[in-house]
Amino acid sequence: MSTAPAHEIGLAVHGLSKSFGGVHAVVDASVDFHHGRINALIGPNGSGKTTFFNCVTGMIRADAGTVTYRGQDITGKAPHRVAHAGIGRSFQVCRIFPRMTVLDNVLAGVRPTGLATLLGSGRRRSDVERARALLARVGIDHLERAEAGDISYGQQKLLELAGVLMTDPETIMLDEPAGGVNPALIDRISTLIVELNAEGRTFIVVEHNMELVMRLSDHVIVFDRGAPIAAGPPSTVQKDPAVLEAYLGV
């Protein structure tokens, strides 16, 4: 990971729009994400957060708008190119490779550097060691031989994070990291986010657990009806009347 100077704009999204038939999921959304921050993306269900994620990471093609990362235009780039640019992501409903072992799941994130490594062993010693260290870091190294589909949902979330870390991303986008996870593991995940952030990784987190969002994030962006309606430090956003209206209907 090559670290960019803190607080410089890393990911910049301008005028992003995406409709599905008559549903306008994201409408002219513009957001700048600074390096080194833990950014939280919050908003009611259906406010376009996941679609925003999917457009940024190339999983779906936006109708309009531009996405740049560290000055490089990544608009409409295939997901693997976005990953190569340094953006890793998790999915709202945790996605792992269920019929591979836990260790092989993490190894899937190794990027071959040339034809020799592409055709070389899929379990190169140095990669295996790094994968094991990451599994130990997220706390599921004792499961490395288990099939990923057999472990608990919370453990799968940790595995997904370990898999993303294997690609060594500078920016990590997490879609509801605490969704459906028991409180002990939520603590573990939030501690990991803080630690990884301290090492220089930027986070963009979609999350509904407000206690977690307020505790964890440096910067909160509130989405409603497909576009940001407020942004700022958690304490400010919490009191914003527009946010209160969107969220609580008051």
Place this chain on the structure above:
Amino acid sequence: MRNASDTATTSASGSPTVVRVIRGVQVLAVVAAAIGVLVFPQTGPGPFIMSVGVVILSYACMATGWNFVGGFTGYISLGHAAFTGLGGYLVGLLILRADVPSWIALVLAAVIVAVLSIPIGFASLRVRGASFVIMSLALVLIMLLIFQSWSDVTGGSNGLRVPRPFGPEVLRPEQHERFYYLHVLLLVIMLVAWWAIDRSRFGAGLKAIREDEDKAQSLGIPTFGYKLSVYVISAFFTALAGGLYALWFGFLDPIFQFSILTGSYMVLMSLLGGIRSLFGPALGAAIVGYAIEFFKAQYGDTQFHLVALGLLLGLVVLFMPEGILPSLGRLLDRLRPSATSIREESAEELANKRAVLVGDNGGAS
């Protein structure tokens, strides 16, 4: 200190004897099967049984060739007969119309098919699931129409006679035996290639595609390039199998060469044996190939064998969706030391573990 190597040794050392015995049984089974295949022609089976042996080996080659794309990526192509048929016809045409020596024609035909499969794969691999299956079916039907209609070149429905590579002094039984061993050689080459891909980083990426293509892409795997590469490899080997069959059988008719049934056999054989295992398609080919020949010999040219194969496919999908070899593998796995507990750790356990980690290496990984 708790570290990675500790974990590895504790989980593997549960009962090394059992692990070793299982491995030994697996190796023995493969060696026994290999010896059986190699010795079979020496047991004096007679020309008919020998020809059945060649047919079964040809199926094994086709199914293993199919399994490069089917097994690794999970893309089920029902139209691989297009590649066997093209391989066969190109061998015949190169020999007849361009005077290319038989064995060079065999390799050259497979290379041409591989090149042709690039645009075909480029178009069809853009879609997944049922759409891909339909595209693959369309391909074989298009080939059927072309080879039937373009009779000036292909011989059309009258068929194409492919000259035998061996001289007239080589009689039929001898001919069968030679082709038997040639098919064994081709099968071994394919198995080695499949094995090499299976253990490579390329193979790991392909298997990730099979499991969850979007997820694989989000991890940086250029899925389209991977799929296309393995599709071309699969087309190459399947065409070699088709070409070798053409040299042996000596006569090609579009209706049989570009038959949806042939493509379906490859799928059924691979599913039956197990698409995720190296020897699965070959084992499936032995069972299904034998069954086809048995029904044909027993009941003549009826549709009865199709009914029986349909039933077999139904049974496989219902009771052994992973195929014979993976199911056997799972049975053996039960004898292995039991898997690690997946119970989630409590907050207290986590805190303790964390304290140990931090104490050991300052929390860094």
